[in-house]
Amino acid sequence: MSRLTHSEVHMVHRIGWLRAAVLGANDGLVSTASLVVGVATAGSDHKAILIAGLAGLVAGAMSMAAGEYVSVSSQSDAEQADLARERAELADDPAGELDELTEIYVARGLDNSLARQVATQLTARDALAAHARDELGISETVETNPVQAALVSALTFAAGAVVPIAVAFFTPAEQANLVVAGTTLLGLAVLGALGASAGGAGVARGAARVVFWGAIAMAATAAIGALFGVST
Template identity: 55%
Template structure:
């Protein structure tokens, strides 16, 4: 009989994929809420389609660029920290290999291996790739899979843009009498979906996440619409 095969992803690969998916969902959610709040606020002050489109596009571009820049800076800092930690580990492996072998043995022993098995595993891992072994066990880093700031920046940019397009199109495409209704309904439906998705990716119950997401979006649109209406009434 042949051994059963497994196609599942395990460990770090699955965790990294879930983190990317969660970041994409949250980025889209940010795009929905911020752009919806902006265009609904402007709609409270005017029903001019050009003004609504201009405000929506400005908010989309500003938000997506801000998200991309922030993610690039954040992930670049993380990557620099990872490279610095790997450099220290590489130097220690070169200068005191026996001490590093003992350290790796102790770390493996803490994970539940017996002293003898931990020592044998540490020796074999060190002979195969000492830096990768220490980076994985001691630092939780894969030297071959360092975080990429450009990937993170583009992912944030695209996720925010995708989310922002929904309220923008919902506001400028329908007839004037239907704009606000279509926007509010579509935005709340989208927020329910992103709330459910983020909860499921985190293995949590979706009920509270959906409620929080929808309530937050409704509050944002209500506040900005009230502000726009007050400015319109004041003749600003």
Template identity: 55%
Template sequence: MTAITDGNPHAHPDEPHSGSLTSRLNWLRAGVLGANDGIVSTAGIVVGVAAASTERGPIFTAGVAALAAGAISMALGEYVSVSSQRDTERALLAKERRELREDPAAELAELAGLYEAKGLSATTAHQVAAELTAHDALTAHAEAELHLDPTELTNPWHAAFSSAVAFTVGALLPLIAVLLPAASWRIPVVFGTVLLALALTGALGAALGGARPGRPTLRVVLGGAIAMAVTYGIGALVGTAIG
């Protein structure tokens, strides 16, 4: 309820007053996390294979397989998760429509009670509830009771596509980094490129979340470094055992 909770939406233009802006920021943060997953998982696999073999063919095959499998897995996971969330949102809205149709007086009193609990006087709360109900009863109740905007429900296809694209973009970085240099430089180049990319995405994710970049960035970089070190060690051991 912009008129009640936000005051003048132009007073602080840098703050996300609108639900649509907040939603876009959430999607952007999810994209950054998806890219991080693509960077770390693909880097771990190509580094592990590169530790066991200097041939470009196996490294390329493993990297492409990791990219494809990861992107599909991310897309399917997001689709299933967001579909379940959307089903829940639709069920809640259907229930709210039924209650508004069957007992509008009780629903009006409930809405007024919600605003009164937020600090409005009983008279003002009732007036606000009545005016909002007259304007758009479902939206008023959905926002106050369910914290939902009926016009902006989550979209599983958007989530699946965004996750797949973000993962793919992230995965391409270590894949390219491991294929371009000579064999003796592959591991150092991948480590350096991946850690730099993780530092940038970690800082971006922290900025989008409104947090200081230091600790979040350090966590992401350390996690990526540990993942590559472990897979490199495993690849070297397996390569030595097989060889």
């Protein structure tokens, strides 16, 4: 492949949707499984366990979507405000902004003359883009998208939540807590490994950290279920 047609794909290109996807699936699996385990440990019947799981799926997916949308929208608003301020500064004091961009490149290791040349050429091409990227740290690669983050979070939460609900559906109520906990830990290990692999991190470490926190969450809800159980 020639250098003219070669296109590199780096992990940072995935960060916008990867973070929301991993968070959503992990939260859906852990929170719903913990809810099911807690209700099952309390001695609830099969119907109550499934209703609790389905309620957790719907509420959690909506909560994740709303939370991601608000959070990412706030970040996007901040970015747009910074861009508007930078646009006004470029209009009011273009020479000063050129000096500022030059100083940024000097601080990164270029000598003064080369830094000035680079700043001048980038300013001539697209001054706002140059300042957004090199002064503010805002680029198209990491630009926030509230709707995308909300949809990805809701869908991946639901996908993660389906696992413990499906397991509980096919498992007798008296065994649901142990079976759901075991399959959830396995699912978390797979999810952690996939997330780490997609992000370019260590697979074993990624799996271990989500399994650990998932086990803690389910142990806590199981303890509550046992403490306030309706039957023995």
